[in-house]
Amino acid sequence: MAITRSSKMKLRPRTQPPRVSRAKPMKKEAIFIKPTIVAGETLPLFSRLKEFGKNLVYNFPGTAFFTSILVNVLGDYLSKAVIEAIKLGNQNPMCCSCGPGITCMKNSDCECAIASKQFQEKLKIPPVLRKKAVKLDENQYWRIQFCCGPKCQCSSECSLKGLDEIDKDHDKKFEVYREEEKMGFCVSSKKDIAKGTPVMSFNGEIVGKRALKRGSDAEQYSLRLIDQDQALIDFLKTAKFLAKNLVRPFATAFDRVVFINPLKYGNVGRFLSHSCRPNLEMMRIFQGGVSPGHMRIVFIANRNIKAGENLCFDYGESYVENHIEHCMCPELCMKKNKKESKVNTVRTQRAVRNQTQETSMMGRLRSFFR
Numbered sequence: 001m002a003i004t005r006s007s008k009m010k011l012r013p014r015t016q017p018p019r020v021s022r023a024k025p026m027k028k029e030a031i032f033i034k035p036t037i038v039a040g041e042t043l044p045l046f047s048r049l050k051e052f053g054k055n056l057v058y059n060f061p062g063t064a065f066f067t068s069i070l071v072n073v074l075g076d077y078l079s080k081a082v083i084e085a086i087k088l089g090n091q092n093p094m095c096c097s098c099g100p101g102i103t104c105m106k107n108s109d110c111e112c113a114i115a116s117k118q119f120q121e122k123l124k125i126p127p128v129l130r131k132k133a134v135k136l137d138e139n140q141y142w143r144i145q146f147c148c149g150p151k152c153q154c155s156s157e158c159s160l161k162g163l164d165e166i167d168k169d170h171d172k173k174f175e176v177y178r179e180e181e182k183m184g185f186c187v188s189s190k191k192d193i194a195k196g197t198p199v200m201s202f203n204g205e206i207v208g209k210r211a212l213k214r215g216s217d218a219e220q221y222s223l224r225l226i227d228q229d230q231a232l233i234d235f236l237k238t239a240k241f242l243a244k245n246l247v248r249p250f251a252t253a254f255d256r257v258v259f260i261n262p263l264k265y266g267n268v269g270r271f272l273s274h275s276c277r278p279n280l281e282m283m284r285i286f287q288g289g290v291s292p293g294h295m296r297i298v299f300i301a302n303r304n305i306k307a308g309e310n311l312c313f314d315y316g317e318s319y320v321e322n323h324i325e326h327c328m329c330p331e332l333c334m335k336k337n338k339k340e341s342k343v344n345t346v347r348t349q350r351a352v353r354n355q356t357q358e359t360s361m362m363g364r365l366r367s368f369f370r
């Protein structure tokens with residue numbers, strides 16, 4: 001599908017053009033494998049800042065503007081190995097042979113079900129099934145799962161299509177608002193969300209590390225997608241569902257470090273704020289293939305969330321220490337500040353949290369933001 005329309009975030013009136021990216025233009029040889037940009041929905045932004053109510057540029061800075069996409073797209077500074085693997089992945093999507101009306105998990109010959117089961121067994125993770133909450137232990141977040149892709153012809157009710165709804169109806173599901181000057185925009189849910197529900201994906205450009213210049217907005221907004229994940233590499237090397245000619249290129253690509261940068265192209269996931277008591281956890285899910293291009297970052301509710309609650313996850317220790325001077329998470333720090341009538345430093349807040357909660361469950365992978 002070609003670009004149907006430029007779906008900049010809806011904002012009226014606009015006084016400032018979107019920030020021009022200084023990112024290096026894409027290399028010529030990469031253009032032919034650039035995935036199609038799918039324009040997503042527009043989502044209104046609300047600013048409730050009082051003092052600056054009349055200053056629209058202040059209320060809606062350049063970083064609030066982007067083109068919304070429903071899939072990740074190819075960006076800059078990727079290694080040849082990653083570009084090659086994405087290209088091969090595009091040519092070899094995993095699409096089951098289940099016909100219309102068939103539910104993959106009930107078909108013992110289904111290619112997607114076989115792949116999903118192998119992921120579950122080897123990486124010790126429950127399946128992400130449609131309409132069923134994912135039951136994850138703390139140490140299972142960030143593990144990898146497999147779901148049917150949009151091209152699978154199985155029933156629209158197929159339970160393996162766990163991500164089918166994730167990029168739909170964002171305007172009905174979420175509100176993007178700004179209340180605190182320093183916090184920027186935040187996201188809340190318009191509906192109650194049950195624990196274990198995949199809530200939203202984090203979309204953007206798939207980029208190499210050099211795309212994130214130190215101190216830049218790209219550095220502050222990007223999440224790590226691939227991190228030389230040895231467990232995944234070992235798994236792919238022995239995976240029975242993967243064609244032999246794809247094993248080496250995919251294993252090489254997953255031995256790189258790759259990020260998702262949502263600044264130019266992204267979705268509502270880029271507005272999620274940090275919390276020291278988060279209600280979302282990240283999970284990586286392959287959708288319709290096992291190349292880096294098929295890997296999605298998905299946020300799962302780690303408890304029941306009420307309509308109107310701020311949606312948030314833990315950015316990781318190093319991000320907080322480097323970029324957030326005073327944590328304003330409503331779930332812990334703001335409550336505590338109110339109680340004690342003083343502003344605590346982030347270091348103090350995190351120390352408090354460390355006493356009450358295990359923070360090392362994902363090791364260095366918890367530093368998602370660079």
Ligand SMILES: C[S@@+](CC[C@H](N)C(=O)[O-])C[C@H]1O[C@@H](n2cnc3c(N)ncnc32)[C@H](O)[C@@H]1O
Pocket residue numbers: 063064182183184185186220221270271272273274275323324326327328329
């Ligand atoms: C990835 S952006 C999140 C979206 C951003 N709020 C916006 O309006 O575009 C990360 C930035 O949001 C702000 N932020 C997020 N969570 C925060 C928190 N708990 N306390 C203070 N600032 C926060 C910080 O400025 C941080 O660098």
